Amino acid sequence: MKIMRPMGAVGIVASAALVLAACSQESSSGNTPTSGAASAATATASVACGGKTPLSGEGSTAQKTAVDIFSQEYAKACPGQTVNYNATGSGAGVKQFNAKQVDFGGSDSPLSGADVDAAKTRCGGNPAWNLPLVVGPISIAYKINGVTSLTLTPEVAAKIFNGQIKTWNDPALVAINPGVSLPSTPIQVFSRSDESGTTDNFQHYLAAAGKGAWTQGTGKAFKGGVGNGAQGSNGVASAVRAADGAIGYMESSYVTNGLTAAKLDSGSGAVELTPQNVAKALDAASFKAPGTNDLAMDLDKIYASNTPGAYPLLLTTYELVCSKGYDADTAKAVKAFLTVSATTAQQPIANKGFVPLPQSLQDKVLTAVNAIS
Template identity: 65%
Template structure:
């Protein structure tokens, strides 16, 4: 059964609520900044060929759990009776389960590359593709009594997370433009990181590697390599750990910088930039792909991380659905394609109300083309 579904406005529409939500919650994001910007909305219609396997099995990124819930709801509306079971176990677990052929598609906050991509291709007997579905910021979120606006550079952030800066009243923090008038307490900085393998950790460390060259020398990867502080499981875990400890700081999806946590502004060289959807959109203007001209849509974010675009918020992550370009079972392929078609169109519309940043229209066109090419 083929159902023609209209493609609605899925461009980034900026407001205070448009930041990437995270695992297991129903966040009402409250990032700094209230400017608005509009990206031309996609138009036309997407063809959804309903049917195939049900339920689909999927696992991975906790950051996209609420988005998957939205996508699944819209999928059921578009394709009556079709379901997806998603386990938000974390990006590392999702990639491992996908490569072990235990699930139909995986979810990850960073693209599958290198050895993981080779393992995925072996599982699929065809190349595996990274399909981006939600883009959003990562916050450097802190709790510090009396300090409700803090600006950090990449270099200072790197020193905090590798132990080079240990106290909040360190002169290096005070010297950042915008912090000169702050009264910073003589209080130890308590670093909280993800204890599980996480795409958020990978993106955060890639940002530090690109933007704080020579300062962050610990490298990237899904495991935190800073060597300081304490770990907590999942996005909820790190956010709750910081909330319970004055003087604590973490990196976490933007929607968690609320309810007692504050997102630091990031200064890439042109002054502090607040975490907001408009500022995320400015960073995406320079986005490129690791394999340009293919249907593997892994974004190359290094240029964004190291950029100094005025007013652009550079610390981003993208959640991907990891899929086979060719499935052995045509019923699985049919259902995966239908689900992803809905996720990239009707599924994008409700994301803003749940604190996510929908994919921009230019990216949506590439996503729909890649989904169509799955066999």
């Protein structure tokens, strides 16, 4: 799936700093957690190295950069241990995991439908778990000459992207942007012309949070029926950048050179896109199987939430693993790799623009990893 490319926005990276320590070959002693914002995860887990090498994984292209960094940090923590990850797309990752061709899968969405039973069979009759390790927000970016601050509600965003709101000085926009001089410029909507997980997540957000304004449905293809399409997020960003009055959705790395990300107001005030604000949304995350170690997130509930200060428009990718059913060597290596990925490796991927796991989610991931056998 063609979703998240790592964000390069300097402001986001600068504010996403973590305090993480490297692990030794056999173990890393518990590091003292840092105090401060809940958005900063800390490396507190010990790593027992050893077991199978190389580990094999396949799937999501969205998390390829992050998994490469996970692998590098794993090799530092556990010299001699390696991971081979083949970025062929989420569908292939699920298929290969279920066929027992790889040790873990990478997916832009949790297992569902027949794949749940297929994964259970692959794991020797034991459930497979969805563990979220890579998180990134989606921005709604715009270019309006003379306008440097814009707030959108989910309902207004839905009406822009399905063509109900046609000019920037529409009363609905004026009402939620007091003090901002909005021109009569026509709104030019740009969307992805190719099928994309970013589009799917964006349309789920509009459907979940838009108070009924989005009735066009969801899916990887844009269904708003308005505007123009462009290939990839880079194409959307270039199209928006070239046209006064333009707006589009994209991964935040593309909000550069004349583009500005809109603030989102879910009902508790305008919220900027920052790692801390994304983490607040994750802190309030709901899970499809609460009370278990299967951490498939109910993103629709995040999208529709009204948590003060939370930026809810995000996407996540998962590592698909067996809860039980691995041989001892594979289980040991999988647990070591995932422990490093959830802790020490979160700082380097933050430097590539992803949003680090907040402490609340990191704790849940580590609990699940420790339970793998």
